[in-house]
Amino acid sequence: MNIFDYMQKYDYEQLVFCQDENSGLKAIICIHDTTLGPALGGTRMWPYKTEEEAIVDVLRLGRGMTYKNAAAGLNIGGGKAVIIGDPREHKSEELFRAFGRYIQGLNGRYITAEDVGTTVADMDMIHLETDFVTGVSPAFGSSGNPSPVTAYGVYRGMKAAAKLAYGSDSLSGRVVAVQGVGNVAYNLCRHLHEEGAHLIVTDINQENVDRAVNDFGAKAVGVNEIFGVECDIFSPCALGAIINDDTIPLFKAKVIAGAANNQLKEERHGDQIHEKGLIYAPDYVINAGGVINVADELQGYNRERALKKVETIYDSILKIYEIAERDGVPSYKAADRMAEERIASVARSRNTFLQNGKTVYKR
Numbered sequence: 531m532n533i534f535d536y537m538q539k540y541d542y543e544q545l546v547f548c549q550d551e552n553s554g555l556k557a558i559i560c561i562h563d564t565t566l567g568p569a570l571g572g573t574r575m576w577p578y579k580t581e582e583e584a585i586v587d588v589l590r591l592g593r594g595m596t597y598k599n600a601a602a603g604l605n606i607g608g609g610k611a612v613i614i615g616d617p618r619e620h621k622s623e624e625l626f627r628a629f630g631r632y633i634q635g636l637n638g639r640y641i642t643a644e645d646v647g648t649t650v651a652d653m654d655m656i657h658l659e660t661d662f663v664t665g666v667s668p669a670f671g672s673s674g675n676p677s678p679v680t681a682y683g684v685y686r687g688m689k690a691a692a693k694l695a696y697g698s699d700s701l702s703g704r705v706v707a708v709q710g711v712g713n714v715a716y717n718l719c720r721h722l723h724e725e726g727a728h729l730i731v732t733d734i735n736q737e738n739v740d741r742a743v744n745d746f747g748a749k750a751v752g753v754n755e756i757f758g759v760e761c762d763i764f765s766p767c768a769l770g771a772i773i774n775d776d777t778i779p780l781f782k783a784k785v786i787a788g789a790a791n792n793q794l795k796e797e798r799h800g801d802q803i804h805e806k807g808l809i810y811a812p813d814y815v816i817n818a819g820g821v822i823n824v825a826d827e828l829q830g831y832n833r834e835r836a837l838k839k840v841e842t843i844y845d846s847i848l849k850i851y852e853i854a855e856r857d858g859v860p861s862y863k864a865a866d867r868m869a870e871e872r873i874a875s876v877a878r879s880r881n882t883f884l885q886n887g888k889t890v891y892k893r
Contacts, residue, residue, distance in 0.1 A: 531582060540593055544639070545585075548632040557615040558584055559632065561591030561640050562607065565877050568638050569609025570664070570825060571595035572645025573629070573656075577616040588612045594814060595821075600869035601846060602818040603839070604825050609640045617647035623655050630659030638662055643824050650674075664824040673831050676820040680789060681717030683819025683840045688722075688763060688787040689809050690847035692835055695784045695809040696762070699844075702726035703783035707761040707783065708748075710768025711738040714789045718767065719746050725777035732756040734767070737856075763787060773810075787811035794862060804860035811847050812865035818843060 537545065546559040571592060578584040587657045588610050595606025613629065615621075615873055633642055633656065643665040644653055653666045653838060667671045673679070688706075692697035708715050708732040719729055719742050729748035732755070733739045742748040758780035766772045770792030778799060786808055787795070793813045794800045803810050819840045826836040846868070854864035 531586070535757060536589065537860070539591075539747065542592070545589070546632065546636070548629065550625070550628035553622060553628045553784070554620065555617070555628045556581075557611060557623045557629055557632065558588045558614075559609065559611045559636070559640055561609040561636075562589075562592040563596040563873065565873050566600060567596070567602070567606040568641055568662075568842060569607040570599060570604075570641045570643070570821065570893070571608060572643040572665075573611035573652075574645040575612040575613040575615055575617040575621070575646050575647030575652075578612070578614050581614070584612050584614050596873070597866060597869040598814040598818055599825075600872050601812075601815045601865055602822050603846070603872075604822065604843060606641075606828075607823055610645075611640070611642055613647075621652065622715075626652050626655035627659050630656035630663070633662050634660035636662070641828070643821075660678065664827045670880055671831055672826055673823050673833065673836065674716060675713075676823050677713035678825040678835065679840055680817060680820040681714045681721065682823065682837065683843045684714070684718050684765075684767075684787070684789045684816050686719040686844040687816035687847045688718075688765065688785070691785045691787045691809050691811045691816075692763065694848070694851055695884065698765075700725070701763075703765060704728070705730065705761040706749075706758050706763045706765055707731075707747040708742075708757055708765045708767055709733075709756045709772065710766070710790070711742045712767065714836045715765070715767035716742065718765070718789065719748065723747070726813040730756065730759050730761060758782060766790040766793050773799045773803060775799070775825035778806065781806075782809065784808045785811070787816055788813070791817065797862070800860045800862035809851075810861050812850060812862050815846050815850065815865050816843060852858045 542562050544561040548557040591610035598706045599606050599608055641662045641796040644801050646686045653663050657666045668674045689699040705728045711731050711733045731742045731748045732751050732753050739750045743750050761783045763785040764783035765788035767789040773793050774795035823836045850861050850864045854861050
């Protein structure tokens with residue numbers, strides 16, 4: 531790939547390559563857009579087969595964080611980092627401290643957090659070298675496990691989607707099919723059960739299924755059966771690309787609202803469920819509770835304040851459908867437009883000049 535052509539096409543600001551011979555660190559930091567503030571996004575550790583695969587992934591993820599943070603109403607930009615290596619074999623204090631020094635060298639343009647392959651303990655080691663890290667241990671003033679907060683945001687977004695589909699945001703008596711019952715989805719099921727929803731669940735891990743059945747009276751079905759069950763809301767909370775050519779004909783729910791990332795296998799699948807009349811809550815909007823929570827750490831973490839911000843996911847879902855109706859587009863496109871309009875508005879306000887011609891701010 532021609533990296534500069536790609537960066538220019540999607541208006542990336544910076545791509546930083548980091549290596550440390552002593553620790554074996556090979557990492558890439560992507561800063562996509564800082565119009566709204568410093569770039570915030572997690573560090574992923576993964577055994578990429580090639581360096582190009584790592585570059586493509588960090589570019590895609592970094593741009594996605596710009597949209598996610600903007601749509602969440604946060605005053606932060608988008609970025610991401612990847613460390614090339616197997617998280618089961620290649621972690622060390624030396625590696626994460628070396629990485630932390632690179633983050634420190636960016637002087638606050640990029641703030642990291644945990645992601646796939648990294649943990650709170652890893653963030654603690656990065657924190658030894660830099661303050662530009664979130665999601666560290668609560669002893670350092672962190673918010674702790676983000677799963678319950680992410681689940682609460684999905685729950686709020688689901689209620690908004692239900693209001694659009696059924697005229698009421700009450701989930702009492704609604705049948706919700708939850709695909710994947712990991713940490714986030716388990717907490718989501720708890721909220722749904724407390725409101726009186728009926729749960730149908732599946733997971734590749736039988737222990738997760740048993741826990742939901744025992745704790746919430748959920749009905750268990752097979753992993754391939756979940757897509758076609760009779761339900762009001764289908765909630766994908768496992769792998770991505772779950773909305774695809776094979777599953778769309780099976781859906782009987784009127785609402786799709788869940789915690790999984792990258793739910794649409796391709797953009798055209800967003801068009802197809804729109805044409806089918808389904809209410810789709812765009813994934814990066816409804817599952818933004820986690821990033822909202824860690825972003826609050828930048829102000830000195832206050833859980834009550836963070837949860838109030840997470841509650842606004844409800845309003846964001848409603849606004850997306852206002853844009854979708856206004857522009858005659860599917861909800862996934864409306865979500866992008868909501869994010870882009872906010873970034874453009876802030877950019878215009880900053881790219882202004884005083885009457886004497888002096889630049890106040892220009893990125």
